[in-house]
Amino acid sequence: MPIVTAPAATIAAGAGSAGVSPGAAGSGGVGPGAAGSSGVGPGAAGSGGASPTTGDEIPYRQWRTAVPGATLWTRRVGPAGSTGRVLPDGCMDLIAVDGELIVAGPDTHAHPADSPPGMRLAAVRFDPGVGPAVLGVPARELRDSRVPLSALWPARRVRALADRLAAAPDPATELARALAGPLFTANDPRLRRLVAELARGTPVGTVAADSYLSERQLHRRCRDVFGYGPKTLARILRMNRALDAARGGRSLVVVAADFGYADQAHLSRDVRALTGVPPTVLLAD
Template identity: 55%
Template structure:
């Protein structure tokens, strides 16, 4: 009932999901991304970057289409700093105003899988593209580069990097790095790598450290996520 594919705009992913007849609750893990969403029940929404897992409750038969924009891209599309959206789900009209969104909902509802990427592409073009440093900072954070080294690489002092990262990602580079490391660790574990080996490969002190980090962000230990 869940599918995703490249959206063809700024590295974004287009995903679709339909809740089963009995409804569904989904644990959405932090990923540093901002999503532009259309729901058959709620219309146009924005999901900000999460610091902890969000429990999404879908009513029976509810259809979702989402454009998941990679870390740093969402603010350029939406015109809103990521830290103002952190841990929130808000109607798009709350950001752009009722007049700007008037009529947009009907056009998106006719073909959301085509309309959301097209809308994002137009907005991104008007903004001059994503922030130039966003992809560099996110890539360095994903690679485990220390914050001081990232700051030196992008020619910012650590405090300026932190402020810039909050606007782009919703949190500082250290938190982003921890979230991206958790995502990598879980992907390896789901592929069958034992947790102790996952911890070593991903740079955790030990398996207990991995478990604490996952619990901090996901609310449950990795074994619970893997079982689900």
């Protein structure tokens, strides 16, 4: 499956922004799907658009929720199934797949994503920092993990949400309705500014000072809301922006210069460290 880049996520062939595969749960792979890291997800899409598809596969679709803070996405895997990788993007996902609800935590590295034939997915991808407030769990506890929602919420609440989605003609939209209240409450303009500053490459010390925090306090705060410290988040955000620019036609030499890498070799090393493959492989998918 081709690489997918969403407003807040980059997904490679065969996975959603969580990479969910039925049957695997726990750190790094949760049963039927997973957001952020489970093994199921959108298949491949251009930035903000439907993904390229083959055979009977239904295009990956994504659209922003009415309440700021999240993106909805849906996908159905074709008869041949699909394989690929889910790239780290700073986001968390809540994915409904085959009657299960899976949470994919924030990733620090790429995860394999194998999707069986006919798998249907409907999910919400939380912007960086939003998921913990909606789900009620610190992001650091879900880092590089795919876990059943039932591990985080009371069984009755999870069952009610699953039944509601099963009865809905459009599960993704219904999921957005169900989470509208928590999403509204979770919106924190200070976090959005923090993410924007880190994405621009603002030094961590400056970001901390602007937030009236010491660097140590900022690190602790970031681990709770993003799953990792500000330097790791900035590195992941920069990589995704750089890959987006390269997909838009800029050469890797220009991209490296534009996004503050020492040179193209530095860009390639960073991408390989986070994804397991060089940027040329990702751009060719």
